Amino acid sequence: MLTLEALHLSQGSFDLRADWSVQAGARVAVIGPSGAGKSTLLMAIAGFLPPARGRILWQGRDLAALAVGDRPMSVLFQDQNLFPHLTIAQNLGLGLSPQLRLTPAQRDAVEAALQRVGLAGMGARKPAQLSGGQQGRAALARALLRARPLLVLDEPFAALGPALKSEMLDLLDEVASATGAAVLMVTHDPADAQRFAGQTVLVAEGVAQPPCETAALFANPPPALAAYLGT
Amino acid sequence: MKTTLLAAGLATFATTALADTPVLHVLTYDSFTAEWGPGPILKAGFEATCGCEVQFTTAGDGAAVLARLKLDGDKSDADVVVGLDTNLTAAAAPLFADVAPQPNTLPVPFADPKFVPFDWGYFAFVYDNTKLTTPPTSIADLAASNLKIIIEDPRSSTPGLGLLLWVKAAYGDGAAKLWSDLADNIVTVTPGWSEAYGMFLGGEADMVLSYTTSPAYHLIAESDASKSAAAFSEGHYMQIEVAGKTLTSKQPELADAFLAYLGSDAAQSALITTNWMYPAKTPAEGLPQGFETLIQPAKSLLFTATEAQEIRAAAIEEWQTALSK
Amino acid sequence: MLPKALGLGIAALILGSAAMLGLRAESWALRPADWAAVRFTLLQAALSAVLSLGLAVPLARALFRRRFVGRGALIRLLAAPFVLPVVVAVLGIVTVFGRAGPINAVLETFHLPAVSIFGLQGVVLANVFFNLPLATRMLLHGWQAIPVERFRLAASLGMPPSAQLRHLELPMLRAQAPAIALVIFLICLASFAIALTLGGGPRASTIELAIYQALRFEFDLGRAALLALVQLLICAAGTLLASRLTLPPSFGAGLGRSLDLPAPHGWRRRGDALLILMVVLFLALPLLAVAAKGLPGLLALPSGVWPAALRSVSVALASALLVVLAALVLALAQARRASGWLELAAMLPLAASSLVLGTGLFLMLRPFVAPQALALPVTMLVNATLTLPYLYRLLLPEARALHSDYDRLASSLGLRGMARLRYLTLPRLARPLGYGAGLAAALSMGDLGVIALFAGNSGATLPLFVQQLMGAYRMDQAAAAALVLVGISYALFWVFDRIGHHYADT
Secondary structure, eight states: OEEEEEEEEEETTEEEEEEEEEOTTOEEEEEOOTTSSHHHHHHHHHTSSOOSEEEEEETTEEOTTSOGGGSSEEEEOSSOOSOTTSOHHHHHHHHHOTTOOOOHHHHHHHHHHHHHTTOTTOTTSOGGGSOHHHHHHHHHHHHHHHOOSEEEEESTTTTSOHHHHHHHHHHHHHHHHHHTOEEEEEOSOHHHHHHHOSEEEEEETTEEOOOEEHHHHHHSOOHHHHHHHTO | OHHHHHHHHHHHHHHHHHHHSOEEEEEEEGGGGSTTSHHHHHHHHHHHHHSSEEEEEEESSHHHHHHHHHHHGGGOOOSEEEEEETTTHHHHGGGEEOOOOOOOOOSSOOOOTTEEEEEEEEEEEEEETTTOSSOOSSHHHHHHSOOOEEEEOTTTOHHHHHHHHHHHHHHGGGHHHHHHHHGGGEEEEESSHHHHHHHHHTTSOSEEEEETTHHHHHHHHHOOOOEEEOOOTTOEEEEEEEEEEETTOSOHHHHHHHHHHHTSHHHHHHHHHHHOSEESSOOTTOSOTTGGGSOOOSSEEOOOHHHHHHHHHHHHHHHHHHHHO | OHHHHHHHHHHHHHHHHHHHHHHTOSOOOOOHHHHHHHHHHHHHHHHHHHHHHHHHHHHHHHHHHOOOTTHHHHHHHTHHHHHSOHHHHHHHHHHHHSTTSHHHHHHHHTTOOOOOSSSHHHHHHHHHHHHHHHHHHHHHHHHHHSOHHHHHHHHHTTOOHHHHIIIIIHHHHHHHHHHHHHHHHHHHHTOOHHHHHHSOSGGGOOHHHHHHIIIIISOOHHHHHHHHHHHHHHHHHHHHHHHHHOOOOOOOOOOOOOOOOOOOOTHHHHHHHHHHHHHHHHHHHHHHHHHHHHGGGGGGOOTTHHHHHHHHHHHHHHHHHHHHHHHHHHHHHHHHSOOHHHHHHHHHHHHOOHHHHHHHHHHHHTTTSOGGGGHHHHHHHHHHHHHHHHHHHHHHHHHHHHHHHHHHHHHHTTOOHHHHIIIIIHHHHHHHHHHHHHHHHHHHHHOOTTHHHHOOSSOOOHHHHHHHHHHTTOHHHHHHHHHHHHHHHHHHHHHHHHHHHHHHHO
């Protein structure tokens, strides 16, 4: 269980508060007007921004002492999810061993992950030789290999077309189910939330609201969400 | 195991061998020890008779040799210093022991109890006699001409300082005026002799400040008679290169022997065609063929070591002011 | 920890050596002539920096957007002047631009007045010869650091070249130009042989010459220390000023794709071609002159040239390794968190007088060891120190880009230590590292440095050997040995640069 305990994030004049939990294995969308602090919240959870006050806990353990890479989570950024100078296989391999010292079994696992996301045989290519959708798949394959109990995504599929995006969301669901991971995904598209996430966190006016049932939230949007949705 | 023993044995042998052979440390300027310089010949010649080993330590030029000696202070391991000139000896004297005077054939009297001369030369302007048929006959003549010259900086080179003292010796209080007259002839002032001489050979100037013996190199080593030195009626300033024994020497007898060897015919002959200067004492067999073609200045100019030291700072300032206008 | 220790070490070395001179000083006085030297030094350095940069901007831009046969070779040729030993290069320049050179011959056929290479114009010309290529290479790195995606965006928006310049290229220039101008200014600050050989007289005295005079001829350690201090203060002021003017570039990352961009046609194309041609001539003619002078003597080289070359190469390789490590540590630390004093420590060696450094080190080490035993290690250390600013400057922008683009991803994957170095830092920085290592090796090859003071019987390095040949009337052999020196310097540079490219490409 991920717990944000009286969390207060502060960056210059920007402030964001949160005080809630996410159950293991949950699918949570993070939605809200741009500039409200969705990404900031995610980056704090990932460990790039230390909290001004409060704590971020996983299974009751404070994450503050853990380095970014040691936290029980995989992160997908808006872009730059792959190192352009490494092959796809190497990029995936980093998910298993940051030293990139892979056992034969791990190599097989990389190949299997590539196959699972539909990139079979592309391990030797460089990211630049892949399409945008394929790059997203590669990043998801790495998350699959890392198998961390929390998957944090900062709109990694925003640039993809609707068909491609729903394909990726399916793949994300598959990856999360396979590893039993909870998913926390920032999106600006209410359809993503409704399609993918059981719960939704609304970030607006300096507060990240506790997760609500997505269907219920959209059925009866609070004023801030209504304003964002333009309804 | 065997190799270790062997190595240990060799090491012991080497140490004993070194301990048995005394080492004479000679501090000199680095072109002296170049493979074509006098160093290798003198080392072989002296080692043949002294039962010792000669080790050279080098510094850039005469001035650097003195600076090195001063920096080393009483930690210096130099026994003999070769390559100071009379512009430096006044400053160097406190670091040196008295030595026995040696007979010489210098055109001027030499009486410094701490140093022996080993070679000498006259500064002169060298030109290409195929291009310049009527060279100037005096510094004043040169200053009045349209000829382009390259000189060296007195603050960083021996010939440059030589010209400064040359003008001072010839013109005294009129030196500043002469420098202003000369200013429009000077193409550039180089940090050292080699830059100046190289540019002269490349055709950048009609004349270059060098030595009267420079044409001998071209004649003897390159069979090229196209270079001449211009004889000036004011006389020519001299450079006398000297050697001495340091106060801190641990091998004073060997040092004395080396200085004596430096004055020998063998050493003097070697110096003529390696340093391209006149020998301090003309060897019995005379000068090499070709030297008779060199100009013989009517008058030799030279300040004493003390005078040179006293004059230098003011003369440099005068030179700087005159050429900065 | 390591970067701080390194920064402290460099500062200690440079300030410490001046302080050692100060400790032995018997008097403390500067002369009026010294202040004239300070003024001339500043003037020629400022002019040279402005002119080099002013020419480098259009040249780098032309080289960036044009594709032509020999472009790669030309870009590599850009390193050549910079790695030439100064004495050799100056003679090459004089051969071309001097009284007997082709430029004046052409002027004469058209009955135009001859131009003189001596004087302020000569000093600036020589400085531009050395530094224009350096500035161009640095700017080209800057241009290449703009993600190709941005240019495509600009092209898709139909931006004319002038708008591209304003929105993409000027921000990059604002980020890079002050630092590059500063580097050149500082290089010219310590120029000694150029100003003295081409200056045309005592008007053109530089601080470094005054230091030389004080140390060599007058043994006035106090004055030398004061002058060194003045030079360091100018350097410090310049560095602080430039770091204020420098804005961090913020392009974001691209995908490392390479794409040929359509370049503008018409007068811009002709202008670019003309500029490139002029610069090729300007840089190549003196180089050709050096080669032409050296070739005839190659077969008659004295045997000592090869051991000397070997000594120089070992010193060059060792100091290149040392300086690459140091610059990498400093640039990475600086990219992570900018620190003013670390920046200063990395730039300080540019204004350090190698004479003062050598003499100071000598005084520091003399009580403990015989100096001749240390000749090669000290040369290595000093060469590494003196070349550090160039490498640091080369690496810094790319280290910053690396940090801003990939630090998060690397951290999120737990990539650190040796693995990070191997899989992220080295491959991403391979190009500037290779270039920098080559530059350092070549600079170290051509540097007379401090060895003169420490030299014992261990034998001469190649530049010293050239000097000795010149000092013995053997101008032809000296030219040939200089050609060997240039050849080896350039080969070292080329090999390292290729290695860098190889790793960057795979």
